[in-house]
Amino acid sequence: MKATVNDAGRPQYPIESVDNALRILLLLGERRTLRLTEVSEYLSVASSTAHRLLAMLQYRGFVRQSDGAKTYEPGPALTTIAFAVMRQSDLRARLHPLLERLSAEVGETVHLSRLDGTAVTFIDAVESRQAVRVGARLGITMRASCTSSGKALLSLLDDQALRAMYPSPRLEGLTGNSITKRSVLLRQVAEVRENGYAISMEESEAGVASVAVPLGEYSAARYALNVSTPKDRMLDENRAEIVAALRKTADEAAQYFL
Numbered sequence: 279m280k281a282t283v284n285d286a287g288r289p290q291y292p293i294e295s296v297d298n299a300l301r302i303l304l305l306l307g308e309r310r311t312l313r314l315t316e317v318s319e320y321l322s323v324a325s326s327t328a329h330r331l332l333a334m335l336q337y338r339g340f341v342r343q344s345d346g347a348k349t350y351e352p353g354p355a356l357t358t359i360a361f362a363v364m365r366q367s368d369l370r371a372r373l374h375p376l377l378e379r380l381s382a383e384v385g386e387t388v389h390l391s392r393l394d395g396t397a398v399t400f401i402d403a404v405e406s407r408q409a410v411r412v413g414a415r416l417g418i419t420m421r422a423s424c425t426s427s428g429k430a431l432l433s434l435l436d437d438q439a440l441r442a443m444y445p446s447p448r449l450e451g452l453t454g455n456s457i458t459k460r461s462v463l464l465r466q467v468a469e470v471r472e473n474g475y476a477i478s479m480e481e482s483e484a485g486v487a488s489v490a491v492p493l494g495e496y497s498a499a500r501y502a503l504n505v506s507t508p509k510d511r512m513l514d515e516n517r518a519e520i521v522a523a524l525r526k527t528a529d530e531a532a533q534y535f536l
Contacts, residue, residue: 306341385406
């Protein structure tokens with residue numbers, strides 16, 4: 279069997295049952311079907327242990343058994359996840375030219391972001407060519423309440439959902455300008471819904487300002503677009519121009535969102 283375990287980066291306190299379940303899924307990527315004896319041999323565990331692992335994967339839809347068959351094959355959950363990942367990659371490819379055009383128009387760094395619980399993940403970026411610029415945050419995850427992108431994304435949810443996401447009235451910040459009260463976050467998110475854009479002035483990083491607009495939902499995930507600049511360049515006049523450019527880009531991207 280080709281699937282092997284790479285010990286590089288192995289966590290200090292691994293959970294063996296989780297590791298074994300994930301190894302089964304990796305093995306399914308190489309073989310069309312699996313038998314219980316094959317899984318038991320591959321994991322070097324008893325047949326009863328292998329059966330319990332497969333039963334849990336089957337319960338969650340990651341594997342399935344055909345009627346009367348003793349073999350296991352990929353289940354619908356794997357297909358759903360694979361399709362969602364492919365669609366999100368496709369979304370980035372479709373939107374990237376819009377990010378490039380927006381960055382060229384405003385002369386600043388542009389990000390595409392996704393809401394992940396109470397965090398925002400920056401999944402694509404085009405960095406400004408100016409000597410003094412905000413570096414791309416591609417691949418970085420930050421607290422949604424501390425970023426313009428996060429506040430734009432949270433505006434796609436209602437207040438009841440937001441209170442469930444933030445059960446504590448106190449929030450953790452990243453800088454001295456970050457929002458640290460749920461009541462303030464709810465008020466600012468309401469303003470985003472009314473104005474159509476969110477702003478951040480050194481709330482996630484000293485010296486950085488940004489403006490963001492929500493794009494909408496795609497393949498069960500929510501997305502936003504932002505322009506990030508050094509704080510000194512985020513003047514009222516510049517902000518108005520950036521907001522107009524962001525809205526124009528969002529209108530062009532609307533065909534991909536609900």
